[in-house]
Amino acid sequence: MAIFGDLSFAIVLIVLVLAFLASAIKVLREYERAVVFTLGRFSGIKGPGLILVIPVIQQVVRVDLRVRVLDVPSQDVISQDNVSVRVNAVIYFRVVDPEKATIQVENFMQATSELSQTTLRSVLGKHDLDDMLAEREKLNNDIQEILDSQTDVWGIKVANVEIKHVDINESMIRAIARQAEAERERRAKVINAEGEQQAANKLLEAAQILSADPGAMQLRYLATLTTIGSEKNSTIVFPFPTELSSILNTLQKDR
Structure with missing residues (x-):
């Protein structure tokens, strides 16, 4: 035993x-x-x-200590030009100081998520809708800098911030489409006007060159007749010199 x-x-x-x-x-x-x-x-x-x-x-x-991916839920944002949009983003961050991440904050994952949502609304609310659509890289950098500075006391390093979607309601999409169409029409009119201006300047230069020598104008008449003849037209219009018209008017007044 x-x-x-x-x-x-x-x-x-x-x-x-x-x-x-x-x-x-x-x-x-x-x-x-x-x-x-x-x-x-x-x-x-x-x-x-x-x-x-x-x-x-x-x-x-x-x-x-690995990089974590945080998907920020869609946030309702009112832009500086009073447009209501829904924006979501993704944030990449990692813990660089385990002591701070454990002692200084109860749950660094939740704290970073909540801070990301408020920062996203705050930063985008200071910009126009056009900036949200065209200046995403700048907005990403601004949000990253703010998050990185505020989470530094938690021992967290924000590596990257990317705005994923900017959702706009249907009425605003139609308004943007009309604005884009109006902008294209404006550019077309400006280009057409610039073309007319350039053509007028060239015609003025040509007229000044031809008026310098009467023989040049006669050669231009003959060149025009040659062009018309090569097209086999049944009707030929002869240019009537404006100087001859002035002479005839002067003779009629003398009578």
């Missing part, structure tokens, strides 16, 4: 030792860090790899 009693004690002792070792030995992956608390007080950061902690006396909080 004594042998069985000693054997049972040995088995219990071995189980206790194994349980002690299991709770004392921690294996951390390359992207993990352990925030160690000794009797409730912060005592350091350990890892990655094999670490040893004192059971009951020390507690460990694992922190993942």
Whole structure:
């Protein structure tokens, strides 16, 4: 009986030792860090790899250092020109200081999410709708800078911010389409007017060159007749010199 009693004690002792070792030995992956608390007080950061902690006396909080992707829900935003839009974004961030991420904030994931939503509304509300559609890169950088500065006390680094969608209601889409069409018509009229102006300037230059020598005008008449003749038209119109008309008018007045 004594042998069985000693054997049972040995088995219990071995189980206790194994349980002690299991709770004392921690294996951390390359992207993990352990925030160690000794009797409730912060005592350091350990890892990655094999670490040893004192059971009951020390507690460990694992922190993942990989980049996290946070999908910001769609937010109702009123732009500076009083246009109501729905905007959502995605944020990439990671923990760079496990101590701050564990001690300074209760849940850094939720805190970053809530801060991202308020920052998104605040930044976009200061810009016009055209800026939201055309200046996304600048808006992304502005939001990233604000988030990065505010989450620095939590040990978080915001790596990138991307605005995904800017949803506009149907009436505003039609208004934007009409605006774009009007802009295209305006540009077409301006281009047409510039073309007329350039043509008028060239015609004025040509007239000045031809008027410098009467023979040049006669050669131009002959060139025009040659062009008309090559097209095999049945009717030929001869240009009537304006100088001859002035002479005839002068003769009629003298009579």
